[in-house]
Amino acid sequence: MSVTLQKGPVRTRGSSGADPVNREDAVAHPAQTHGPVPVAPAGDRTRYADDVYTWVQEQVALLRAGRVDALDLDNIAEELSDVGSEQYDKLESAIEVLLAHVLKWDHQLERRSRSWSLTIAEQRVRIDRQLRRNPGLKSRSVEAVAEGYRLGRLRAAREMKRSPKTLPTECPYTWDDILNRPFEFEADR
Numbered sequence: 065m066s067v068t069l070q071k072g073p074v075r076t077r078g079s080s081g082a083d084p085v086n087r088e089d090a091v092a093h094p095a096q097t098h099g100p101v102p103v104a105p106a107g108d109r110t111r112y113a114d115d116v117y118t119w120v121q122e123q124v125a126l127l128r129a130g131r132v133d134a135l136d137l138d139n140i141a142e143e144l145s146d147v148g149s150e151q152y153d154k155l156e157s158a159i160e161v162l163l164a165h166v167l168k169w170d171h172q173l174e175r176r177s178r179s180w181s182l183t184i185a186e187q188r189v190r191i192d193r194q195l196r197r198n199p200g201l202k203s204r205s206v207e208a209v210a211e212g213y214r215l216g217r218l219r220a221a222r223e224m225k226r227s228p229k230t231l232p233t234e235c236p237y238t239w240d241d242i243l244n245r246p247f248e249f250e251a252d253r
Contacts, residue, residue, distance in 0.1 A: 112139040152208065155194040155201050159212030160219065162187035162242065167220035167231055169247055178249040188243060209235055209242065 110118040119136070120143075126134050165180045165187070195201055201208070213235035221228040237245075 112136060151194065151198045152201060152204060155191060155198075155204075156208045156212045156215075158187045158190035158194065159208050159242065160216040162191070163209075163213050163216030163235065163237065164219040164223065166237060166242075166245075166247070167217065168224060171220070171231065172224055176249065178252060181247045181249040181252070184247045191243070205239060209237075209239065
């Protein structure tokens, strides 16, 4: 698949040193085309700091046109790094929510609910999905549990209306507990 570029308003971009291409301005839109793909001259391209969406479309068009020399490599590297961080953050967030509910389950026996049990089950699905989609995150699971527990402990304490000091400082749960320990609401047994 190649890209058709559509004219849009002229944008200003800082000096990138890239050679201009025969085109006033460009926004990439996926479509079937034949022949070379025109790309905006370097001076007319969108600055990353001004409009990330348009910048991404232009970078995609440059990449697909084989214009690696004209790419904004520093910002592309930063964006790729952010994508990886977002995947880790999703894993850590699911662990945080799960551990907050496990702490509540273990420290407020009289308040256990189907909602807590289902939230734990939901977060396990989210953890499993993140690890299947991003197998490289498995190597960071210990770190994700430690960070997720720090936040989950605070969340649980707030929701239980008690001091965080009343909950373990370090995560008392193994990876197997996190993924497999049964949490069934009594009425659902």
